[in-house]
Amino acid sequence: MYRLIIFVIQLILLLTILTFIFSNPFIISLDIGNYKYSFVSNIFAGVFLVFLFLFYLLIYVFFRSRFSVKKYFLNNKYKKLERGYFHFVEAMIAIANKDNRNAIKSHKKMNSYLKNDPSLSLLLKSEVYKIERKYDELSQVYETMIKSKKTESLGYRGLMEQNLKNQDYHHAFLYGEKLFNLNPSIEKLYETLINIVAKTKNWNQLITITDKAYAKKIIDKDIYQENKAIGFYEIAKIKLESNLNDANKNITKALDLKKNFPPFIKLHLEVVSSLNNISKLKKLIKKYWYTNPNSLLRSIITQIIIKNKIDDLVFINQIIKSNSDFEESKKLLIFFAIQNKNWNIARENITGLIGTNPTREICLFMSDIELGENNDKQKSDSWLLRSENSLVENVWICENTNQSQYEWNSLSDSGYFNSLVLSNPKMISKNII
Secondary structure, eight states, rough: OOOHHHHHHHHHHHHOOOOOHHHHOOOOEETTTTTEEEEEHHHHHHHHHHHHHHHHHHHHHHHHHHHHHHHHHHHHHHHHHHHHHHHHHHHHHHHHTOOOHHHHHHHHHHHHHHHHHHHHHHHHHHHHHHHHTTTHHHHHHHHHTTTTTHHHHHHHHHHHHHHHTTTTTHHHHHHHHHHHHHHSSSSTTHHHHHHHHHHHHHHHHHHHHHHHHHHSSSHHHHHHHHHHHHHHHHHHHHHHTTOOHHHHHHHHHHHSSSSTTTHHHHHHHHHHHHHTTTHHHHHHHHHHHHHOOHHHHEEEHHHHHHHHHHHHHHHHHTTTTTGGGGHHHHHHHHHHHHHOOOOHHHHHHGGGOOOOOOBBHHHHHHHHHHHHOOOOHHHHHHHHHTTSSSOOOOEEEEETTTTSSSOOBOOOSSSSOEEEEEOOOOOOOOTTO
């Protein structure tokens, strides 16, 4: 409404001026050089109005034609894009359906329409090269992808996967780390990287990647502590051969993050044993047994005690002092009573452990006692025979392959990182590694 009022006022003002000019004509004279030009004001006003009209008409035609041409080219461009995207979708559907022939055909058609959109072309080209198994060309496509911000993540991921397939773990990790820095939230990327690290034994990188993943909330606190502890444990194993003090520092860090884990305890005791600090070694054995007595720890402590020749029954009784009624404490005492040929203590403590279905270990203990105390080979052999059909002690099982092994490692014998869990099978498998 306001604009209409302004327009009406301007129109009235213009008509008033024109009416005044045409109602009161006057002579306009111009001196140009030696010539003098005169004309009536009415003619000047008429010529000026015609000029304005023609100028308006010219501008109108110019802009109308300009927008029409632009609209034509835009429509043409959008039609090409539409056809290009249509063939892209066709190709992706063909790939999903494993229709390799149509996938390649649609890819060629798409390229004729989407010449100025390399991202989609590269993506589809990579899928087509996978189908055709042209791995050299595929690598070149990935190398081209990493040069563009739009496709660099796809490029790094493709190069990582290719190098993994070729078992080139060094380059796989380099590309994977760059991908992780770009987008750490990619599904399974962290797990892939730590598996690569485990295969290359680059344990410092395991700690670094785990710190970054936890800081970015990719992993929870339990996984963070467990994986970082494994990193310190593996570094301690390496340092055991060259620097015992560094080994001790690293295994202590591992135990701080994952307390009372028997394989870590084993290494800690081995480090202290190598330092020839028997006093500290005895204190640690008592401490660990007091905290969490179990069959795996008993096996570890037994080996350490024998190796360091501290197997007298006085020390063994000191170890089990606070939990002597526990089954595992009794087994520890029985083993060393047999070692020290103290048959009374051995038989006294094994009596309540035999039961109706004794474990393999109890059967072997009884075989040693019968042979050592009474020299009764018949009874000893009878217990040996019984042990072959008795319950097996705990072994480590890989969650991914179900393969079993006696020793824990951060990388299982079947090649998986931190996949071992302690299990107690009913019968000994003949395929134990």
